[in-house]
Amino acid sequence: MNELKDATRNDITLALVGNKIDIEVSREVQTSDAEELANANNCLYMETSAKTNHNINELFMKIIEKLPLDTIYKEREENTLRKKKDFVLRDDKKRKCNC
Numbered sequence: 001m002n003e004l005k006d007a008t009r010n011d012i013t014l015a016l017v018g019n020k021i022d023i024e025v026s027r028e029v030q031t032s033d034a035e036e037l038a039n040a041n042n043c044l045y046m047e048t049s050a051k052t053n054h055n056i057n058e059l060f061m062k063i064i065e066k067l068p069l070d071t072i073y074k075e076r077e078e079n080t081l082r083k084k085k086d087f088v089l090r091d092d093k094k095r096k097c098n099c
Contacts, residue, residue: 013068014042015062016037018045018048019047019049021049044063044066
């Protein structure tokens with residue numbers, strides 16, 4: 001968890017996911033231990049099952065709710081402006097005459 005935090009930006013959303021909840025008999029990590037780890041690292045925690053589709057949509061919705069939208073919109077706007085600028089510069093280079 002610490003390596004992940006060190007290698008990423010501070011404004012990302014982290015989620016700790018316990019998958020394969022449909023095979024409870026082979027559980028290796030207790031829910032309370034996973035929740036404690038998630039709380040200690042300020043991240044989401046959810047138990048899921050890809051096989052039965054349990055909590056899959058809910059997990060993604062929780063992640064979406066936590067996304068820093070102001071950062072996303074700012075980055076999207078900057079990328080759009082950069083692309084427009086690049087297009088205009090390339091377009092100007094193509095023009096050979098004033099017609």
